[in-house]
Amino acid sequence: MFEDTILILFISLCTAFASEAILYLLVYRTETYRRLKATVEKQSKKLEKKKELIGDRPTGQKASKKLEKAEEQLKNVSRDLNMVRMKSVVVIGFTFTALLGMFNTIFDGRVVAKLPFTPFGVLQGISHRNLMGTDPTDCSFIFLYILCTMSIRENVQKLLGFGPSRTASKIGGAGFFSPPQTK
């Protein structure tokens, strides 16, 4: 079981680094992405400063319209940035889903770990997927893999310095396909 958990962790690490490497080659180093990212950072910082200056004071109609317009502009640029990234993310998604299918077959029916807790409801359906027996603390490959991926992916992105700043994510809007918050 120990070897299985290490292997799954290793697979998650590799897929996280591989995705970021592919995204770097296809997206992050392109002029379009860099330009859009710089614009988003600049505009979001300006907008945050404007909001800080105004604070809780009541604003006139003109000032609030200006602020709304700036927010709208920022959201549009953020959306363009996400669109540039999305195409590659979808391709990577398909590729790694296929890989995941392969690993799923290899680990099918195998208890890869023991859970120190009993998952509830829907989670048990995932943690006990394709496993024999009724012990709810038996852990399947897919459950551990999902947890590993969720924990590793953002850390890898932060370590490598990819993704927008917190300000940009907060003000530009965090949609389903937006990159997670990093520095």
Add this chain to the structure above:
Amino acid sequence: VQGQRSTELSMAMAGKGSATEPLWKKAIVRQEKWDSKEDFLDIIYWMRQLLSVVTGVLWGIFPMQGFIGMGLFLLLNAGSVYLYSVAYQKVDEEEFGGTWEILKEGFMTSYTLFLVNWIMSYTTFHFG
């Protein structure tokens, strides 16, 4: 320019924080003022990840089980972040958008990291 440089140097030596000071130093030394909010939130983020790894491994060794283990982790995680921010660094939470913004920084990633470490350590030490 020379006067400015010597001021910066003495500030750095006094541990008052500067743009070139490494993040881990800023984390240990109490900062009078955070020039960069991003730095403080980064420290919170990485501190949480480290705590998750350590807690996960320890919980797996003891072993802590069930929702008690999970609850204790959540308490420890939130409590340490709060104490570090408010009691040690004495930051003005409003500058960061409120206590909630500080508390939620890196929470989900740290929680899943804790679960991974907890599961792996529990499996390794009790099921070979």
